[in-house]
Amino acid sequence: MDSPIHIGDLTTNSIQQRLNDTHINTIFDTEVSSAVYSGVKVIQLTIRMGEGADNMSSQNLPQDEITILRRVQDSFINATQLLQILIKLNLLTANQAKNFLSNKVSSGLEHWGGVSSTKHRSHILEYLSNESGLLKGAWVPYDLAVSIALKFDVYEMTKELFLVDVHDYESLPKLKKRTLELGDKVSNSITESPLKKQKVEELKDGDGSGSTHTRPQDIVDGYTNKNSFFPHTIPPISINEDQLSLVNTAKGIYGQVFKKDELAVGVSVEDVKMEFEPLLAEHRLDEVEDIPLDQKGQTALHFAATLASLGLVSAFIELGLTSPIRGNNDGESPLISCVQVTNAMENGNFVEILENWLYPNIWLLDNxxxxxxxxxxxxxxxxxxxxxxxxxxxxxxxxxxxxxxxxxxxxxxxxxxxxxxxxxxxxxxxxxxxxxxxxxxxxxxxxxxxxxxxxxxxxxxxxxxxxxxxxxxxxxxxxxxxxxxxxQTIVNGSEMPDIEEVKAVKTPSKNIYDDAQETITSKIFQSIQQLLAETNFEYASILNTKREQIELLDSALHDATIVTANNRFQTRKLADNLATLDTLKLSAANVSDKLMLCKQELVGEEELSFDENQQYDADEPFIIKSLYERVVKNESVEDLRHDEAIIKQLQPVNILRARINAYKKMNENLENELQCLIDYRELTSKFKNIVSTCTNVGMNDVDELLDGLLEAVEGQR
The missing domain is CATH 1.25.40.20 (Ankyrin repeat-containing domain)
Structure with missing residues (x-):
């Protein structure tokens, strides 16, 4: 990767330029130190902005402090803390920073870095519940952190953290003990955002009171396997007059649920369950499921997907209130409702909604x-x-x-x-x-x-x-x-079959012989059956072992494919950067050659000494010498009117006319100034005459008396 030392936006739109002429510009300071949090060695960059930022020992003056950590073991950098700079400067909101990390960093396949397992496929490490507050957030590789800093124009503010060598960790100044104690108590404002917290995490961690250990995919697959209308969505439910009371009651409950979801804390599965408990006590779940809420036949899941509310989507499906494969009157799935608006993109949770709840809609058709x-x-x-x-x-x-x-x-x-x-x-x-x-x-x-x-x-x-x-x-x-x-598709000229899934194999039961009743023939026959069953079991077990091996190889190949694609992408980007660098080098070489040529030309010229007493003629660049010399000598210029050599030397008519008009204007201004000076001289003479009459002093001596007269008049005030 190219050195980012001199990279950055120097335009008037850059953050550095925005800091100019403000209080931040003069009270901005950074400090790099070594620290250890929860046994993790880190290099810490502390950015202080405030009244006391220029004085590290100042504790009484108000100041904002931002901490950004870089791990020593792998140079991963806390991107959540990096974006905190933009939040402090009011250039991003906490929600915008969270959405950027979710959309552009956490969910991108371009950040795959290994082929070991899909569970640990990403180079993005998210510590959302670490015991140390300063370790919370999304940790990204060094080069990705640099690109984020450059993208948001905060590289100049953080380059000390990027340029320090991790091998110099021991030689860096140790972080003060007071700061270390505070660090474990500080919670990042992005990960601890007061905005809506989706309570689906309770399902994952098993901490919520209404949580289960069932995977979302297992619940959704249960609906998918029952879809008798595949590849279409399930048609909406028709409501008859007998169900109007139930429908109106359900709509009222859904309205309360959606209102609660608008609050900062959002809703959980348990919240939705409590709201529907009275209704479900009187009606079966299948009577309440997929009740259409409008004339288009849209269910509550359609509206939740439109709002991109992960809490509502997960709660409705998990509680069985809505089916993820139910369509509206046009057969449009909840996923279609989701992609028709920008809410999921702006909230940064589209990937999670898709991967956990709405993925079957990819394969469904509308009416x-x-x-x-x-x-x-x-x-x-x-x-x-x-x-x-x-x-x-x-x-x-x-x-x-x-x-x-x-x-x-x-x-x-x-x-x-x-x-x-x-x-x-x-x-x-x-x-x-x-x-x-x-x-x-x-x-x-x-x-x-x-x-x-x-x-x-x-x-x-x-x-x-x-x-x-x-x-x-x-x-x-x-x-x-x-x-x-x-x-993979063509092997030896024929199409390769799809990989088979591992099949369940039932262990054969052993036959119990009754020596009194069984004949020798039946015993032999049963023994053969037992042998065949055991042989079939062993063969099936071997096949399953091979299937597992093939699945592992296919998974490794699949992950390697993604890594290969990422390497191609990075290689092309690097090639583009190298081409740009070559272009810049060529431009710089051309500029250097031009400068060298100019220097050589200047060497051959005589240096002109500047004389401040030398007279400068401002009109010289505009003088037409052949005409000017004749006019000065009062000679006629009529014979030059048709001289082609003279005409070729002249500027275009509009330029000459503009110069003439400019000279006329200047002459007019000079004449006006001259008239003012004349009038001022006459006025001065009249005042002198008055002073001379009043003081009985001669006109020529009035100037010498003015200072004394002025002091006398001021003294009498």
């Missing part, structure tokens, strides 16, 4: 046979959210397995709606090159005609897109997985 890709394509022109949602969905599918990726390509990518239109048709119609590029990269078929026999390949925009490149990691992920999929 018009439109897929999630169709709906995302229809969002083109309404903002950039469709890029974020599509990238997140593709990352999820790629993350799952080769089988899921292959299934997505076969069932969703080229799916046609009731008019024969694919997602690529919509992208071409809207002329969105990014979406066209990503669909073609996935392998979308441009030859599929719709019912009007329109094919995407007939449009010129496809040729324009071929040469385009987008510097985004998702394209490298798709390309690498496509290559691996092609290599």
């Amino acid at each position: 018009k046979k439109q897929t999630i890709l169709h709906h995302l394509a229809m969002q083109v022109g309404k903002g950039e959210s469709y890029k974020f949602y599509l990238s997140a969905i593709l990352e999820y599918v790629i993350l799952q397995s080769r089988t899921k990726f292959k299934k997505f390509k076969e069932q969703i990518l080229d799916a046609t709606d009731e008019n024969g239109v694919t997602a690529l048709h919509i992208a071409v119609e809207k002329e969105d090159k990014w979406l066209i590029k990503i669909l073609l990269a996935l392998g979308a078929d441009a030859r599929i005609p719709d019912k009007r026999n329109i094919k995407c390949e007939d449009f010129e925009i496809l040729n324009d897109v071929e040469g385009l490149t987008f510097n985004e990691n998702i394209f490298d992920l798709i390309r690498t997985n496509q290559e691996i999929l092609r290599e």
Whole structure:
């Protein structure tokens, strides 16, 4: 990575420029020291901003203190604390910083760094409940922390932390004991944000009173396995007159739940359960499940997904109040409701909602046979959210397995709606090159005609897109997985079968012989059956062992594919940076050559000594010498009017006219000043005459008496 020492935004929009001419500019100080928190060795950067920041010993003056830690063992840096600078300067809110970490850092596949396990796939370490307050937050690798600092223009403020060598840890000044004691009590304002705290963490940790140990995916898969309408969503429930009272009561309860969710603390599963307990005491759960709340047939889950409320989504599904695969009157799933607005992107919880609760909607169609890709394509022109949602969905599918990726390509990518239109048709119609590029990269078929026999390949925009490149990691992920999929699909000229799942094998029971009743023949027959059962069990066990090995190898290959894609992305970025660096070096060399040439030209010229008494003619640059010399000598210039040599030396008419007008204006101003001086002289003469008459002093002696007269007049006041 290039050295970031001299990198930074020096424009008027930079944070450094914003700090100029403010109190922060003169009372800003940093200190680097070594510290140990909960047994973890760290290098600590302390940034002080406030009235006493320029005096480290000052304790009585108000000041803001920001602490940023860098681990010695691997140089990971606390990105949560890094963004705290922007919060202190009121350039970001705590919620915006949290969303950035969730959307751009924590959930990105580009931060995969190993192939050991999908549970520890990311290089992003999140310590949200560490016993030491200063260790809480998202820890990111060194290069990612530098890019974040440069992105938000806080590198100059934090470069001491980046430039210090971790091997110098022992030689750094030790952190004061008072600061160490305070450090374990401090809670980060991002991770401890007073904004809405989603209580789904209680489900994960098992600390909530209403929590269970059931995985969200197990609950959702239970609904998916019962979908008899697949690949469509389940139709909405029809309400008859006998159910109106129940529906109205349920709507009132849902209204209270949604109001509670607007509060800072949000709602938990237990909160929702308590609200519905009176209703569920009188009615069965299946009578309350998936009650439509509006004329469109949308359930509470549709509204929760639209609001991107993770607490409501998880509570409704876990309690069985709504089904994640129930559609509205148009057959649109909750995931479609979610991607039609920007709430999930802004809240930073779309990946969690998708991975835990709404992932089955990826494979479902609405009543018009439109897929999630169709709906995302229809969002083109309404903002950039469709890029974020599509990238997140593709990352999820790629993350799952080769089988899921292959299934997505076969069932969703080229799916046609009731008019024969694919997602690529919509992208071409809207002329969105990014979406066209990503669909073609996935392998979308441009030859599929719709019912009007329109094919995407007939449009010129496809040729324009071929040469385009987008510097985004998702394209490298798709390309690498496509290559691996092609290599895996064909083996010895035939298609390789999908990987089989490990099957349950029942241990054979041993037969108990009754010597009194069993004949020799039956005993032999039973022995053969027992032998066959045991042989079959051993064979099935061996097959399961091989299946497990194949799954492990496939998982390792899958993770290696993602890492390979990330390496490609980083390599291309590095190549682009090197090309930019070469361009800058060439420009710098050209400037150096030009400077050297100018110096050589100056050496041959005589140095002009500056004489302050030397007369300077301001009109010299504008003088037309051939004309000026004749005018000065009162000679005629009529014969020069048609001299082509003289005419070529002249400036354009508009410039000459402007100069003439400027000289006229200057002469007019000089004449006015001269007249003022003349008038002032006459006025001065009159005043002198008055003073001379009053004091009986001659006109020539009045100037000498003025100082004395002035003192006398002031003394009489």
